[in-house]
């Protein structure tokens with residue numbers, strides 16, 4: 001394993017939700033696992049007026065997100081962690097001269113012997129990313145002559161293909177591509193990475209991983225929650241931008257890609273880009289009409305409680321046409337996947353929180369057990385990304401007794417069975433990788449652009465009002481019934497239960 005070098009982590013937007021909710025708890029996990037460098041400090045930077053002590057209280061000592069994690073720990077142990085945190089008020093704007101920030105970084109470096117290695121983590125609204133990169137460069141803080149400098153950029157990366165290209169160009173004026181780490185927290189999830197291992201470390205799956213044996217691929221990302229407190233952001237984004245363009249297409253790229261020549265970051269990223277470039281772009285209105293479905297959740301009663309419809313949520317326009325459900329069917333134009341349909345859907349206010357990839361295998365080409373009662377396409381490989389990370393293979397076995405009655409049996413594996421192994425949280429893993437300079441699980445510029453190229457025509461089609469269909473679905477069901485039309489003739493959506501081995505069909509309000 002790489003040694004994590006001494007360094008400073010500068011977080012822009014440190015007064016915000018992400019810092020307190022995700023970044024600091026991830027750093028705490030690394031601290032407990034003794035993975036932080038010997039000499040390491042965090043400098044929070046924002047416009048809010050705060051002292052070091054107030055910042056430490058906010059994100060560590062009084063943070064509700066750390067409460068559970070620190071409750072059994074010694075006070076001095078927690079204080080030692082909190083004392084790594086410092087705060088610099090940017091004085092009202094991110095678009096300002098950073099010489100004071102630079103002096104503060106220099107002082108911390110000298111006092112705590114952190115060396116000149118610095119990660120700048122951009123956790124502000126995306127409109128500020130380029131400004132911050134420019135101001136850092138203006139202050140001479142991006143140059144690598146006395147230690148490396150890395151820029152971690154949060155999602156969303158662009159709002160469309162054009163804005164993503166613009167942002168890439170903007171950042172690359174001030175930081176070199178190898179210094180830029182575009183985060184996608186789904187890549188930090190253990191089972192997402194395990195897709196690579198399942199495929200390329202086993203000789204039993206890869207030979208079948210193609211159009212000859214796979215009937216179709218289905219990917220579901222369902223959230224039980226609605227838009228929560230992020231209505232203002234979400235209403236300008238929608239399911240396609242918020243989840244599909246980034247997290248789900250990352251998963252798609254790992255399912256579709258060819259074997260990389262090694263596990264080196266650039267080898268893996270090269271293959272992912274090729275995979276994304278092979279997705280067939282939907283060009284004409286009829287194709288877009290036939291292959292895309294969007295919908296919004298409407299109010300309903302779940303467990304006796306009234307749940308708001310999307311248009312009633314805080315921050316959401318009462319006439320909003322933003323989708324909270326998106327289902328897309330598409331093809332991959334390459335040798336391996338020719339004519340194999342992919343069905344990908346993502347939504348909020350579904351019956352349960354679940355993300356899974358289902359590989360539906362073809363029926364054996366000659367059916368011997370015709371009256372077996374087992375239906376076509378019943379062989380499945382299910383890769384469960386969350387909540388109960390694991391893998392399930394569904395296959396036919398003989399029912400004891402006369403004749404050849406076949407039943408489906410399950411072969412399952414759960415990550416939680418690896419009791420000795422601590423499964424890192426996504427942000428924990430990704431932060432550690434950035435600290436160690438491993439960009440494998442970060443998106444490269446061309447990868448982000450290739451994903452946008454696929455998504456852009458769908459967004460334009462929807463947003464230009466060419467498709468007037470905006471279905472409704474009651475909060476707590478598996479989306480609009482019309483989504484069935486998308487998959488009709490091929491199979492049906494697998495509506496999974498909260499547990500990997502649950503039979504499909506789970507619904508909280510039916």
Ligand SMILES: NC(=O)C1=CN([C@@H]2O[C@H](COP(=O)(O)OP(=O)(O)OC[C@H]3O[C@@H](n4cnc5c(N)ncnc54)[C@H](OP(=O)(O)O)[C@@H]3O)[C@@H](O)[C@H]2O)C=CC1
Nearest residue numbers: 013015016017018019046047048123124125126154155156
């Ligand atoms: N929260 C989450 O779960 C996730 C967030 N992200 C992304 O991470 C980034 C940060 O998210 P989050 O922490 O939730 O965001 P916040 O809205 O909490 O903003 C972060 C900080 O940015 C500053 N800020 C907010 N609005 C403005 C503005 N209009 N002009 C200048 N500064 C502003 C504020 O600090 P101050 O006023 O003190 O300068 C604020 O504390 C965003 O890009 C978001 O899309 C990505 C995935 C999940």
Ligand SMILES: O=C1O[C@H](COP(=O)(O)O)[C@@H](O)[C@H](O)[C@H]1O
Nearest residue numbers: 155185186223242243247355386
């Ligand atoms: O990036 C985002 O992801 C979350 C879902 O993340 P998960 O790890 O809980 O699956 C989603 O709620 C949010 O809208 C989106 O911005």
